[in-house]
Amino acid sequence: MMDAVNSYIEMVNSPLFTDGPIVVFIWENSDGWPVVEVSPNIKRLYGYAPEKYVSGRIAFANQIHPDDLSQVFSEVTIASSDTQNSFSHKPYRYQTSDGTYRWVSDTTTILRDENGNITHYVGYLTDITQYVNTQNLLEEKEAWFKNLFEISPVGISLNKISGEFVQINSALHNMCGYSHDEFVKLSYWDITPISYLEEEEKQLYHIKTKGRYGPYKKEYIHKDGHYINVLLNGIVTTDSSGNQYIWSLIQDITELTQANEKAKKNSRQFQTLFEKANSGIFIIKDGVFSMCNPKLLEMIGMKRSELIGKSPSFISPEIQPDGINSDEKAALLIQSVIEGKPQVFEWQHLKGDGSFLEVEVNVSYIQSDDDAYILGFWRDIAENKAARKKLEELNKRLTAEKEKAEFANEAKSRFLANMSHEIRTPMNGILGFIDVLEKEEMDEKRQNYFKHIQSSSQLLLSIINDILDFSKLESGKLLIELSAVDSKELFESVIETYQNICHDKEITFKYSIANNLPTKVMTDIVRVKQIMFNLLSNAVKFTPKNGEISFNISYNADNETLSCSVIDNGVGIDSKNINKIFKAFEQEDASTTRKYGGTGLGLAICSSLTEMLGGKLTVSSRLNEGSHFSFFIKAKSGNDFINSDKKDTSSKRNKNSIQNAKILIVEDNITNQMLLSLYIDEIGLKYDVAADGFEALKQFKKNSYDLILMDENMPNMNGVDATKAIRALERSQELYPTIIVAVTANALSGDRQRFISAGMDDYISKPYSEADIEEIIYKYIG
Numbered sequence: 017m018m019d020a021v022n023s024y025i026e027m028v029n030s031p032l033f034t035d036g037p038i039v040v041f042i043w044e045n046s047d048g049w050p051v052v053e054v055s056p057n058i059k060r061l062y063g064y065a066p067e068k069y070v071s072g073r074i075a076f077a078n079q080i081h082p083d084d085l086s087q088v089f090s091e092v093t094i095a096s097s098d099t100q101n102s103f104s105h106k107p108y109r110y111q112t113s114d115g116t117y118r119w120v121s122d123t124t125t126i127l128r129d130e131n132g133n134i135t136h137y138v139g140y141l142t143d144i145t146q147y148v149n150t151q152n153l154l155e156e157k158e159a160w161f162k163n164l165f166e167i168s169p170v171g172i173s174l175n176k177i178s179g180e181f182v183q184i185n186s187a188l189h190n191m192c193g194y195s196h197d198e199f200v201k202l203s204y205w206d207i208t209p210i211s212y213l214e215e216e217e218k219q220l221y222h223i224k225t226k227g228r229y230g231p232y233k234k235e236y237i238h239k240d241g242h243y244i245n246v247l248l249n250g251i252v253t254t255d256s257s258g259n260q261y262i263w264s265l266i267q268d269i270t271e272l273t274q275a276n277e278k279a280k281k282n283s284r285q286f287q288t289l290f291e292k293a294n295s296g297i298f299i300i301k302d303g304v305f306s307m308c309n310p311k312l313l314e315m316i317g318m319k320r321s322e323l324i325g326k327s328p329s330f331i332s333p334e335i336q337p338d339g340i341n342s343d344e345k346a347a348l349l350i351q352s353v354i355e356g357k358p359q360v361f362e363w364q365h366l367k368g369d370g371s372f373l374e375v376e377v378n379v380s381y382i383q384s385d386d387d388a389y390i391l392g393f394w395r396d397i398a399e400n401k402a403a404r405k406k407l408e409e410l411n412k413r414l415t416a417e418k419e420k421a422e423f424a425n426e427a428k429s430r431f432l433a434n435m436s437h438e439i440r441t442p443m444n445g446i447l448g449f450i451d452v453l454e455k456e457e458m459d460e461k462r463q464n465y466f467k468h469i470q471s472s473s474q475l476l477l478s479i480i481n482d483i484l485d486f487s488k489l490e491s492g493k494l495l496i497e498l499s500a501v502d503s504k505e506l507f508e509s510v511i512e513t514y515q516n517i518c519h520d521k522e523i524t525f526k527y528s529i530a531n532n533l534p535t536k537v538m539t540d541i542v543r544v545k546q547i548m549f550n551l552l553s554n555a556v557k558f559t560p561k562n563g564e565i566s567f568n569i570s571y572n573a574d575n576e577t578l579s580c581s582v583i584d585n586g587v588g589i590d591s592k593n594i595n596k597i598f599k600a601f602e603q604e605d606a607s608t609t610r611k612y613g614g615t616g617l618g619l620a621i622c623s624s625l626t627e628m629l630g631g632k633l634t635v636s637s638r639l640n641e642g643s644h645f646s647f648f649i650k651a652k653s654g655n656d657f658i659n660s661d662k663k664d665t666s667s668k669r670n671k672n673s674i675q676n677a678k679i680l681i682v683e684d685n686i687t688n689q690m691l692l693s694l695y696i697d698e699i700g701l702k703y704d705v706a707a708d709g710f711e712a713l714k715q716f717k718k719n720s721y722d723l724i725l726m727d728e729n730m731p732n733m734n735g736v737d738a739t740k741a742i743r744a745l746e747r748s749q750e751l752y753p754t755i756i757v758a759v760t761a762n763a764l765s766g767d768r769q770r771f772i773s774a775g776m777d778d779y780i781s782k783p784y785s786e787a788d789i790e791e792i793i794y795k796y797i798g
Contacts, residue, residue: 020127021052024138028055037061041069041076041139045096049076052136061143063113081109081117092124096134101126107144119148171246171266177223179204182261191246191268193239207236209243223262227252233269245273296375296394303327312394315375317368331365333372353381353390362397374398441761445687447783452694496628500654501541503533507569510545514552514567523559527567534571536654537578543625544649547633550618551582551645558643559586571651577631578651585642594637598623622647677722677797679703682712682738683759684730688782692725692759695789709733713741721754722797725789726776728760735760736774743775755796759784 021042027033028040033055039062043049051069058064068074080088088108095103102125109117120141127136165172171188175181180203189199192207208216212234222229230249238244250264290297296312298305304325313320316331323331332342349359358380365373379392450469457463511527518525548567555565566583589597597619619633626633630650637643679696683689684707696703704719706712708730716724724742728735739756746753758771761782768779777796780788 021136024127024136025053028053033057037142039141041137041141043076043137043139045134045136049137051076062110062118079111081111084108088122092137095124095126099132101128107148110141118143119145171264171268173204173264173266175204175262175264177260177262188266191244191266192236198239209235209237223250223252229262236266244268245270298392298394299389300328300392301389306389315367315373315394315396316365322368331367333364333366337364349379350390353379356381374401376400439761441685441688441782443783445685445691448691448695448785449687451785452691494628496540496543498538498540500536501539501544503535503537506541506544510548510552511567513549514556514565517556518565521556521559522561523556524562524564525567526564528569530570532571532573533569533578534653537571537651538654539578539629539649539651543629547622547625547647548580548582550622551580551647554618554645555582555584555586555643559584573653576650576652577648579646579648581644581646583642583644588639588641588643589635589637590639591637594635597635598633674699674701674722674793674797677701677793678719679793680706680712680715680719680721680724682706682709682724682730682735683727684708685727688727692789695786696793698786699790699793701793709735709738709741712738713745716742716745716754723793724754724756725759725792726756728758728771736771739771739775757792757796 024040024042028042033040034057036057038055039058040053040055042052042054044052050072054066054069056066058066058069064074069076077085077088088105091103091105102123105122105124107119107121110120111117121144122142123140125138125140126134127138129135165183165185168185169187171191172183172185173181173188174183181200184196184199186196189196192199194202215232215234219229219232228249228251230247232248234246234248235243236246245268247267247269248264250262252260253263254260290309293309293311296315297307297309298312299307304327305323306325308320308323313323316323318331328346329343332346334342336342336345349361353359358378360376360378363375363377365375367373374397375394376397377392377394379390382389382391446469454463507529511525515525552565552567559565563585566581568581568583570579571577572579599620623633626647626649631648633645633647635643635645679701681689681692681696681703683692683705689705689707693703693705704715704721706715710733712724712726713733715721726735726739730738733741735758742754742756745751755778756776758776758779759782760767760771760779771779778792780792
């Protein structure tokens, strides 16, 4: 065995390995693989002296890269356990004396004794660093090409000359609507329309003669059958076996093609518009006319050859109608247009026959990368000027009439406001003292007289209210004020009122309220009551003794609508007159007014109110059989809403809690002073009286009040100004604000908001009752 080892040692020191590129190691098969011999070229190739290995100062395994060491050991272990006599390592990195690593190829021979036991290993190490680096570079480039090939937004394909696809990227198969697996089964000819066969022959000729083809515009057949526009460029390549292939770049130009087609269509449309337009169109370039349409030539009375190449001054008089020189004016306008400010102006031109042409000119500056010009339009305004003058005169007349009508409407509103105040003020005294006298009257006959006076007064008040409401509706000033309304309280008060009225007239009154009616609904309580009172009052008016009236309330939760119906078996309405009853100032016939009274406004107002509340009022009736009025309104369920305007006073009606309160009555009408004083006396409170705002302010400065009842229309200083003065005084002296309630005969739209904005806390309208005054007192100081 030693003879074999010695022969290898002699080989290691032969010139073949001394001067050659292969380093030979001989290791002993023992722990650490001690080196027995190493070829002298180890010094030249790796920088180590051979004796350092043989002496054990350098261990071979220590020079192997740490990441490769386990691989080398594993390969030795596997080969050693077999009966083979040689094996090759995978390339690994071996460290040189300067600390760098070189890639090596290691082929090892195994030496065994006569018993087959391994005694030595002989390794042949070749430096393959350059080869590995070159291979890595090639792999990187291949990976880069594959990535580029795959992520390219342009379709790329490799085809055989016969058309079969060899390689395709995602952009191509996605472009055609196929998956990769579907597309690779296709041929170039499968996606080419048959109409392109002749052109394909030309492209194949270019491939054979020039080694390339394109740019070539054609169409591919999409998977779903429609055609897509593509642009192809390609080259021929030959592999090592001499087989030819075609590399192609395919761009989807469908959108570009469509855009070009659209541009061509637009161009044709523009040309048609240019030629057929009813306005003169021109282009000025470099200061002269470069294009004009037939209409412009017709307007100016010239041939195209007479105008093209001429400046605008050629067809302009020296001076324009406004007295400005045409050239100077044109220069200013053109400069403004070039600065990006389109201009519209009137201009006087000279026609070919020497007459004048009045036109409206509209010009803009158009600029692109390679061109710039002025685009303009002419419009003949000779007839328009005359029409404009007439229109201006008409507008002046209409404006004057409008202002006259607005003044009349405003005057009507002021008149109605004054009438409301002047009528409600004495009505307040009449109704108030009638109520007081009736309570004190013991004689039944005289009590009856008082009731008739009270009824007549309420009827007069109802007429006044109808006229005011109609006026507000007519002028658009009637406002809807939504709030969360207690539905039970609302309907029970209506039912209680008409139960008593029907009882007195010996009419049967029936009612029903749906079980699903919400506890609260969002609506305008005043207007809803007004509608119901009007319909029920009419039913009472037109239903004879021993008749019957039904009042029904239902609620649709799905669309949140409240519905009410009033059914009577009274006189009814003739079908030919049914449409008249909703018209203002009209009733079924003249005899109705004579027999039953009324203004003919009530149903017209109710119809408008229901529409303002998002609903509708309808009627069905038969003469001498009765009528069925019904309406619905939008009324959102408001069970979770809190009505901030409504305060619970039921627990506060305790006279002891207000016995020390003091009230200031501000009222210029002596009758109403007496009435308010009487009401407050009944409650047992102290009060002072002021006849106008100035007196109120004096009293306020001297005394402290818990509540001020403030009239609005008063001489010297009105209630609004007095309130503002009181609030200013409170702020300056840091006083706690006193409750001020407007007690007024004004009842027009916006009055409440006007009072609140002035600093008042609440508002009650005349005529008021003792209960109204008591409610206000307990509401705020009880």
